[in-house]
Amino acid sequence: MPDSGASTHRDVFVNCPFDSEYKQQFNALIFTIYDCGFYPRCALEAVDSGQLRFEKICQLILESPYGIHDLSRIELDPSTQLPRFNMALELGLFLGANLLFEIKKPCLVMDTERYRYQRFCSDLSGFDPSPHGGDILQLICVVRDWLRANLEPNEKIPGGEHIFERYKLFLRHLREFCEEEHLNPDSISYYDYISSLQGWLEGKGLREKQTS
Amino acid sequence: MPEEKQSQSDESPGKTAEGTVRIQAACTVTSSGSVRVRLIQQSPTANPKLVEAARKFAQRLKEKEGDEEEHIDYIPEAPLILPVPQK
Numbered sequence: 001m002p003d004s005g006a007s008t009h010r011d012v013f014v015n016c017p018f019d020s021e022y023k024q025q026f027n028a029l030i031f032t033i034y035d036c037g038f039y040p041r042c043a044l045e046a047v048d049s050g051q052l053r054f055e056k057i058c059q060l061i062l063e064s065p066y067g068i069h070d071l072s073r074i075e076l077d078p079s080t081q082l083p084r085f086n087m088a089l090e091l092g093l094f095l096g097a098n099l100l101f102e103i104k105k106p107c108l109v110m111d112t113e114r115y116r117y118q119r120f121c122s123d124l125s126g127f128d129p130s131p132h133g134g135d136i137l138q139l140i141c142v143v144r145d146w147l148r149a150n151l152e153p154n155e156k157i158p159g160g161e162h163i164f165e166r167y168k169l170f171l172r173h174l175r176e177f178c179e180e181e182h183l184n185p186d187s188i189s190y191y192d193y194i195s196s197l198q199g200w201l202e203g204k205g206l207r208e209k210q211t212s
Numbered sequence: 213m214p215e216e217k218q219s220q221s222d223e224s225p226g227k228t229a230e231g232t233v234r235i236q237a238a239c240t241v242t243s244s245g246s247v248r249v250r251l252i253q254q255s256p257t258a259n260p261k262l263v264e265a266a267r268k269f270a271q272r273l274k275e276k277e278g279d280e281e282e283h284i285d286y287i288p289e290a291p292l293i294l295p296v297p298q299k
Binding site for chain 1: 262271
């Protein structure tokens with residue numbers, strides 16, 4: 001097993017596209033994970049590490065006790081007429097690691113529609129993907145409800161609608177913060193986004209439950 | 213609930229059996245004289261300096277604007293940068 005140098009017991013492996021078309025959902029997904037008291041881990045961390053992307057993904061999967069997989073963008077690319085397989089590959093790695101190491105890491109599988117997977121990956125039968133329809137609020141609610149089920153019973157988190165309101169407030173404040181820090185909000189990096197997000201939640205007093 | 217008189221925090225690295233984890237220690241002195249120490253886990257990938265800057269930024273806003281969370285319209289075409297409403 002690789003060295004789990006920076007792993008935490010609340011790391012969530014995030015398997016989703018990182019392109020501009022998914023940016024809205026991605027930012028909301030990362031916000032929700034943080035706001036619910038967890039830590040997102042994804043392949044974007046490999047950008048600065050110099051590590052092979054595939055190796056990094058495997059390491060993150062092994063280190064993370066939870067996984068969130070969004071298959072909603074597995075669709076034909078108009079220019080190549082080929083589907084994107086990265087999300088299916090990473091989901092397969094996650095499920096395979098569970099079998100190989102005989103562990104049961106909870107994972108959430110999402111898609112735009114509940115039974116769409118039957119047309120491109122019928123072997124997933126039984127996983128019952130949660131549909132979000134590409135809608136930000138619905139995505140936040142699906143992720144929030146799933147994370148709630150993995151929290152301690154005595155921990156409290158707000159409902160999806162409230163997290164959505166907080167998310168919109170954060171986006172507005174992020175613009176001002178980026179101006180102060182001389183960052184370009186339109187091209188803010190993943191590192192800077194999560195750093196800003198974590199500090200914002202802590203400064204607002206919404207991130208006190210991460211006790212160890 | 214005892215009155216909390218003082219709160220201070222400091223960053224320090226920590227060790228667990230699983231490896232190195234960045235934590236923040238927050239100490240609170242209660243009216244009974246006891247000290248409550250809370251260890252706050254930091255994201256393994258966040259930049260501590262930027263986190264601290266964002267924390268101070270949010271605290272400033274909180275002091276200035278309070279905790280009220282107004283309803284903000286979501287604009288799908290410009291999700292990251294929402295317009296600041298006219299005051």
